[in-house]
Amino acid sequence: MAEVAAALEYLAGGVVGRHVAVRVAPGQPMRAWSDGTAITIDAVADAADAVLVQAALIRCGSLDRRIALRLLGRTRLTRRYLALEAPRTVHALAARMPRRLLAHPAIRDTANPSRSPADSMRLAAGRGALPDAHPLFGAIRPAALLRTAGGIAGQTPQTERTRAAEDDDDDDDDGLTEESQILKHLANPLGGGALGEWLARLMGTGRQRGAHSAGDDAAGGVKMSGATARIAAAGISGNHGARIAESSTVRGAGIAVYRYPEWDDYHHRYRPNWTRVEEFVPWNPHDRIDIAAAIVPPTRAMRRQLARLGLGFDHHRRQPGGDEIVTDDLIRLVIDSRAGHAADPRIYRAMLKTRRDLGVLILLDTSSSVRDASSDGRSIQQQQIAIAWQIAATLDAAGDRLALYGFNSWGRDRVNMLRVKGFDERLGAATAERLAYLAPAGFTRIGAAVRHAGRVIRQQSGMPYRLVVLVTDGFSYDDRYDASYGEADTRRSIAELRADHTACLCLSVGSDARDDKLGRVFGDAAFLRAERPELLPSQLGSLFRRTLATLS
Amino acid sequence: MTERPLYIATGNEETVFAVAHRQQLSVMLKGPTGVGKTRLVQAMAHDLGRPLVTIACHEDLTAADLVGRYLLKGGETVWEDGPLSRAVREGAICYLDEIVEARADTVVVLHPLLDHRRELIVDRLGTTLIAGPEFMLVVSYNPGYQSVLKDLKESTRQRMVAIELDFPRAEVERRVVIAEGGAAPDLAEDLVKLATAIRSLEASSLREAASTRALVAAAKLVAGGLSPRDAAIAAIAYPLSDDAAVARGLIDLIDTYLG
Numbered sequence: 001m002a003e004v005a006a007a008l009e010y011l012a013g014g015v016v017g018r019h020v021a022v023r024v025a026p027g028q029p030m031r032a033w034s035d036g037t038a039i040t041i042d043a044v045a046d047a048a049d050a051v052l053v054q055a056a057l058i059r060c061g062s063l064d065r066r067i068a069l070r071l072l073g074r075t076r077l078t079r080r081y082l083a084l085e086a087p088r089t090v091h092a093l094a095a096r097m098p099r100r101l102l103a104h105p106a107i108r109d110t111a112n113p114s115r116s117p118a119d120s121m122r123l124a125a126g127r128g129a130l131p132d133a134h135p136l137f138g139a140i141r142p143a144a145l146l147r148t149a150g151g152i153a154g155q156t157p158q159t160e161r162t163r164a165a166e167d168d169d170d171d172d173d174d175g176l177t178e179e180s181q182i183l184k185h186l187a188n189p190l191g192g193g194a195l196g197e198w199l200a201r202l203m204g205t206g207r208q209r210g211a212h213s214a215g216d217d218a219a220g221g222v223k224m225s226g227a228t229a230r231i232a233a234a235g236i237s238g239n240h241g242a243r244i245a246e247s248s249t250v251r252g253a254g255i256a257v258y259r260y261p262e263w264d265d266y267h268h269r270y271r272p273n274w275t276r277v278e279e280f281v282p283w284n285p286h287d288r289i290d291i292a293a294a295i296v297p298p299t300r301a302m303r304r305q306l307a308r309l310g311l312g313f314d315h316h317r318r319q320p321g322g323d324e325i326v327t328d329d330l331i332r333l334v335i336d337s338r339a340g341h342a343a344d345p346r347i348y349r350a351m352l353k354t355r356r357d358l359g360v361l362i363l364l365d366t367s368s369s370v371r372d373a374s375s376d377g378r379s380i381q382q383q384q385i386a387i388a389w390q391i392a393a394t395l396d397a398a399g400d401r402l403a404l405y406g407f408n409s410w411g412r413d414r415v416n417m418l419r420v421k422g423f424d425e426r427l428g429a430a431t432a433e434r435l436a437y438l439a440p441a442g443f444t445r446i447g448a449a450v451r452h453a454g455r456v457i458r459q460q461s462g463m464p465y466r467l468v469v470l471v472t473d474g475f476s477y478d479d480r481y482d483a484s485y486g487e488a489d490t491r492r493s494i495a496e497l498r499a500d501h502t503a504c505l506c507l508s509v510g511s512d513a514r515d516d517k518l519g520r521v522f523g524d525a526a527f528l529r530a531e532r533p534e535l536l537p538s539q540l541g542s543l544f545r546r547t548l549a550t551l552s
Numbered sequence: 553m554t555e556r557p558l559y560i561a562t563g564n565e566e567t568v569f570a571v572a573h574r575q576q577l578s579v580m581l582k583g584p585t586g587v588g589k590t591r592l593v594q595a596m597a598h599d600l601g602r603p604l605v606t607i608a609c610h611e612d613l614t615a616a617d618l619v620g621r622y623l624l625k626g627g628e629t630v631w632e633d634g635p636l637s638r639a640v641r642e643g644a645i646c647y648l649d650e651i652v653e654a655r656a657d658t659v660v661v662l663h664p665l666l667d668h669r670r671e672l673i674v675d676r677l678g679t680t681l682i683a684g685p686e687f688m689l690v691v692s693y694n695p696g697y698q699s700v701l702k703d704l705k706e707s708t709r710q711r712m713v714a715i716e717l718d719f720p721r722a723e724v725e726r727r728v729v730i731a732e733g734g735a736a737p738d739l740a741e742d743l744v745k746l747a748t749a750i751r752s753l754e755a756s757s758l759r760e761a762a763s764t765r766a767l768v769a770a771a772k773l774v775a776g777g778l779s780p781r782d783a784a785i786a787a788i789a790y791p792l793s794d795d796a797a798v799a800r801g802l803i804d805l806i807d808t809y810l811g
Binding site for chain 1: 612616621622623624629657676722738741742745748749750752753797800801802803804805808809811
């Protein structure tokens with residue numbers, strides 16, 4: 001099952017031009033739909049054509065936010081729009097569409113005057129008769145489209161139908177209808193209670209005033225009509241500048257989902273399969289962060305510090321001295337001497353330190369706390385990205401294997417790893433673009449992120465020396481992951497890395513974490529804290545070397 | 553007069569090449585593998601009426617391999633020209649394929665040939681060969697594939713004029729697949745659609761996208777009697793990836809486009 005959905009992702013990706021997730025939703029049959037970044041289908045059999053149509057809609061901009069706003073709550077208009085846009089986009093992308101789909105009667109026989117999404121919208125809103133949308137076209141869900149825009153990149157929001165089975169906070173379910181549950185949960189993702197309220201105020205959502213007063217009331221929720229609830233829910237994510245979009249609970253077949261244990265310090269034992277980590281490629285073009293100042297070539301200071309780090313031994317011929325004589329070169333030496341020439345005496349093979357054998361994974365904290373401003377006016381995130389880019393560009397130019405991930409979390413079931421650069425990708429404009437998509441959101445469950453980073457670096461770096469560089473303020477905070485519990489699990493996850501022959505160090509920029517706290521979590525020699533990223537290079541070299549020395 | 557090797561221009565590459573030859577400049581062909589670099593050189597050598605000397609570069613290539621060496625023949629030492637010296641003497645086009653594979657200290661031998669001096673220093677013979685106006689040096693270079701350590705030195709790159717080649721446009725690629733692979737027009741169209749889809753994937757696990765060469769191979773397999781699906785799997789899916797999951801995905805793509 002898992003493999004087959006992955007194949008459909010290739011199909012979608014080939015049309016859209018970037019990675020698009022394909023999720024299989026269990027339960028009753030339904031039409032395929034998309035939220036702009038992922039496509040959901042009901043069963044894998046015969047899904048190829050439906051996936052292609054959804055991919056075509058995404059690629060041609062038929063599912064953009066402005067369109068979704070106009071379609072919200074208007075079922076008939078949505079159906080008519082789809083009946084026009086689906087065949088139009090498939091024809092527009094004929095060069096990428098398989099022959100079989102182009103020959104399908106629903107596609108082939110449509111005489112379509114519209115030339116763009118705006119055209120189709122105009123025609124759909126008019127009075128002309130239009131054919132029904134064929135089941136092959138799937139469906140459009142405007143509410144879902146709106147919830148992704150401005151949310152965590154790459155995620156799909158909760159679907160009403162499948163949400164109930166997965167909820168952690170059982171006590172909040174009593175007496176509430178489905179619609180108001182969503183509102184309450186969106187307003188207060190950490191559940192009710194004093195802590196949740198305080199955090200909600202911190203996040204800027206607080207209590208919702210106005211038409212959707214259900215957010216005020218933790219119990220005995222007000223029942224709203226479905227449409228009003230959806231509109232209200234869509235509106236919340238735009239309020240107060242705080243993005244609270246939630247992750248999909250559709251059980252994904254074929255998505256890269258991993259489960260990791262968590263260390264319970266109170267009971268001194270592991271909780272197996274406790275966290276759920278999912279990898280995404282960041283995609284958030286409507287909410288890019290400004291990192292232009294951070295993407296600059298590495299400074300000379302940085303290069304000097306890091307350039308000679310990852311060198312290993314390799315054979316080299318044509319050496320003036322060494323352990324072995326190379327026969328070919330010896331023959332040339334003899335012939336040249338016979339011919340009366342001054343011969344090249346470099347006939348030895350020696351082991352020199354030139355091969356790169358270091359793999360590095362940089363883990364960037366992408367939680368909401370990095371949105372805060374630091375002392376020099378930039379946000380902490382901009383500072384973090386600046387230093388991460390300097391290190392990444394230096395190591396990449398030196399030839400070390402490098403990967404870059406962002407991470408954040410919404411409780412133990414939704415830990416996100418945002419793949420900015422994989423080990424096999426090149427560092428370049430695409431990497432910088434993905435960095436710009438890392439709008440801060442969510443919380444910081446460091447342990448789960450570190451464990452996943454350990455897996456990625458072990459499986460993909462291909463290097464004997466491995467280093468995870470954590471760029472964070474050092475505070476682990478998440479739902480039921482605070483203070484000493486979170487700290488203990490973070491410390492444990494780093495110890496697990498070391499046991500797996502992977503070093504870990506922490507760079508903390510612009511944070512007010514105290515050195516003793518950072519030392520407790522990361523080890524006394526393995527962290528560096530600075531007010532400004534420019535102050536880091538001078539000590540980076542020795543920090544890296546010290547940390548790597550722990551591996552030998 | 554032999555037939556011109558088939559090459560269909562996608563941009564102005566043939567013009568740039570011909571003008572560079574006339575103006576005695578050397579050319580660097582950049583682009584992914586299987587896109588037509590070697591075929592372009594062969595076609596241009598035919599058009600310009602010059603012999604073509606091809607050297608496949610590798611890590612153990614030495615300056616002596618290029619320029620020439622003394623050999624022991626019956627107690628006597630005899631000089632034998634390397635392919636580069638031969639090309640200079642004959643006024644041929646000398647094509648160094650995958651130049652980045654050669655070591656930097658070997659490539660440096662080319663520098664006096666690449667710039668305005670156009671001379672090859674043969675210090676073993678104590679002579680300098682001056683290249684005539686017909687001689688041309690062409691190198692091929694695949695930037696996406698190499699690690700940053702094995703890269704061309706700046707001093708080498710600056711001495712050349714570069715032509716950037718990419719996968720041909722769909723219409724051109726279709727014609728190539730029909731002409732080279734003997735494919736029917738429908739099959740050619742389906743193969744090109746498949747390749748376009750593969751190249752659009754954000755391919756961190758696919759080292760090099762499906763090349764024109766792979767499509768031609770698939771077409772030839774079909775002409776030889778294989779079904780389109782089997783041909784594509786053998787020529788495109790399995791060579792591209794060793795990962796079972798990726799191969800599975802590519803095979804399903806093939807089923808969709810060629811099924």
